[in-house]
Amino acid sequence: MTKEALLMEETKDNILQTPLWGLHKNLDARMVEFAGYDMPVQYKNGVKNEHIQVRNKAGLFDVSHMGQVLITSINGGDPAIALEKLVPSDIKGLALGKMRYTVLLNEDGGILDDLIVTRLDERTLYAVLNASRKYADIDYIKAKIGDEIKITLQDDLALIALQGPLAEKVIMDTIMPEVAELGFMNAKYTDYRGADILVSRSGYTGEDGFEISVPNELAEDLAKELLADNDKVWAIGLGARDSLRLEAGFCLYGHDITENTTPVEGGISWTIPKHRRENASFMGANKILRQMKEGVAQKRVGLMPDGKAPIREGVEIFDNTGENKIGVITSGGYSPVLEAPIAMGYIAIDEAKIGTTVVAKMRGKNFSCKIVKMPFVSKEK
Amino acid sequence: MSTNTIYFTDDHEYIQIDEDGIGTVGISSYAQQQLGDIVFVECPNEGASFNVGEEVAVVESVKVASEIYSPVSGEILESNEDLDENPALVNEDPMGDGWFFKISIADESELEGLKDETEYQEYLEEIA
Numbered sequence: 001m002t003k004e005a006l007l008m009e010e011t012k013d014n015i016l017q018t019p020l021w022g023l024h025k026n027l028d029a030r031m032v033e034f035a036g037y038d039m040p041v042q043y044k045n046g047v048k049n050e051h052i053q054v055r056n057k058a059g060l061f062d063v064s065h066m067g068q069v070l071i072t073s074i075n076g077g078d079p080a081i082a083l084e085k086l087v088p089s090d091i092k093g094l095a096l097g098k099m100r101y102t103v104l105l106n107e108d109g110g111i112l113d114d115l116i117v118t119r120l121d122e123r124t125l126y127a128v129l130n131a132s133r134k135y136a137d138i139d140y141i142k143a144k145i146g147d148e149i150k151i152t153l154q155d156d157l158a159l160i161a162l163q164g165p166l167a168e169k170v171i172m173d174t175i176m177p178e179v180a181e182l183g184f185m186n187a188k189y190t191d192y193r194g195a196d197i198l199v200s201r202s203g204y205t206g207e208d209g210f211e212i213s214v215p216n217e218l219a220e221d222l223a224k225e226l227l228a229d230n231d232k233v234w235a236i237g238l239g240a241r242d243s244l245r246l247e248a249g250f251c252l253y254g255h256d257i258t259e260n261t262t263p264v265e266g267g268i269s270w271t272i273p274k275h276r277r278e279n280a281s282f283m284g285a286n287k288i289l290r291q292m293k294e295g296v297a298q299k300r301v302g303l304m305p306d307g308k309a310p311i312r313e314g315v316e317i318f319d320n321t322g323e324n325k326i327g328v329i330t331s332g333g334y335s336p337v338l339e340a341p342i343a344m345g346y347i348a349i350d351e352a353k354i355g356t357t358v359v360a361k362m363r364g365k366n367f368s369c370k371i372v373k374m375p376f377v378s379k380e381k
Numbered sequence: 382m383s384t385n386t387i388y389f390t391d392d393h394e395y396i397q398i399d400e401d402g403i404g405t406v407g408i409s410s411y412a413q414q415q416l417g418d419i420v421f422v423e424c425p426n427e428g429a430s431f432n433v434g435e436e437v438a439v440v441e442s443v444k445v446a447s448e449i450y451s452p453v454s455g456e457i458l459e460s461n462e463d464l465d466e467n468p469a470l471v472n473e474d475p476m477g478d479g480w481f482f483k484i485s486i487a488d489e490s491e492l493e494g495l496k497d498e499t500e501y502q503e504y505l506e507e508i509a
Contacts, residue, residue, distance in 0.1 A: 041444075046418050047418055047443040047444065048417075049418075239443060243443055308421050309421050309439075310421060312445075312446055333443060333444065334443045363423075363439065
């Protein structure tokens with residue numbers, strides 16, 4: 001077996017640590033390098049059990065490696081005016097405390113990152129960027145709209161996600177008694193030991209849940225408080241974070257969406273509201289609007305293999321005859337809830353209809369798969 | 382060759398030799414622990430022949446696929462069909478019910494290149 005497969009601990013120099021690194025070590029996490037950080041991939045219960053814990057109860061994730069930025073305008077106006085040049089969603093129209101998922105675009109309509117933007121006040125936006133993209137995003141935003149806005153990386157803040165059906169109850173009993181009033185994709189400050197911490201109702205698991213932006217020096221205390229009832233809440237590693245988001249049909253940046261895919265191909269053109277399509281006033285609008293009108297050659301779909309073998313990223317997909325290559329897998333793994341392999345990938349548009357049978361070629365063999373609707377698993381409430 | 386002897390590769394496969402000189406191959410306890418939850422094992426077909434070091438099986442955890450290399454040259458006599466229904470046997474009992482396949486040993490001298498149990502334990506301490 002290969003060293004990578006065994007998830008060997010990295011002994012890399014200059015690897016970064018989040019404020020919860022010591023907690024991970026105390027919890028006997030298996031650590032791996034991710035986006036330059038030493039991060040927990042799993043704890044002692046293992047990926048499958050951690051995954052099920054989040055679906056049934058609640059789990060805590062350290063996502064402090066992600067980039068938390070503040071965007072303010074230089075002339076005192078609304079920074080959304082400038083940001084909308086780079087993202088196709090409605091940012092100007094975001095009411096106070098509302099959040100929105102969007103994408104950062106290049107001139108060809110390719111996706112440079114996906115991010116969530118929150119309006120803190122009339123003059124301030126807060127955004128969370130992918131860890132692997134944060135420095136590149138900031139450079140890009142500065143280069144394109146740096147004469148209109150100021151963007152600041154808040155590396156004095158940690159980010160903790162609490163996800164799962166019991167998350168609300170846990171937040172209510174610990175840090176925010178009024179949390180039930182906080183709606184999905186809304187954010188609100190609350191006091192924690194004299195500091196303002198930002199609690200938002202959002203996440204990356206397909207469950208109800210929260211992300212909490214907290215000063216570094218309070219992060220471990222907060223995490224321990226949320227983890228106190230270890231029947232309700234477990235610490236969850238990046239392994240289950242990935243299997244949870246895959247079941248929920250969410251894109252992983254750099255895999256399912258990249259600078260070579262547009263929001264239309266990626267199946268996320270719902271991020272572009274009508275008035276922004278009409279104005280066409282965002283980066284890459286020409287190509288994106290043309291694709292919306294004329295269609296795309298390929299698009300992102302969900303796939304389920306008929307057998308039990310997982311099909312992984314990079315596996316090539318062929319049509320039913322097994323002769324014509326029609327696409328490639330961009331994320332693939334195993335669904336602990338369905339107890340079956342699941343995957344997503346880009347497939348030629350003629351073969352991308354739900355129910356189509358296609359063939360994955362792996363290790364010289366053919367594996368029959370069906371194109372299916374996503375999410376693979378949705379919460380039943 | 383002594384009976385009921387177990388050998389290990391540097392890649393964490395084991396081969397247990399029974400009194401008839403048949404080898405049972407699987408992955409070590411250390412390997413299953415490092416891989417995490419195993420969700421699928423692709424075993425070789427009976428009657429197929431493999432050379433030492435050749436890719437013979439695949440084990441998949443939630444996260445990754447990992448190749449299994451044959452510790453010896455020989456012919457596959459039996460694959461563990463229980464793994465089709467219950468791949469978690471590899472986690473639960475890697476050196477017992479979680480075996481992958483049985484192989485005839487074409488050249489006993491190949492075993493000399495493998496580690497015995499003591500050497501493997503020392504090796505694990507080295508790489509830890």
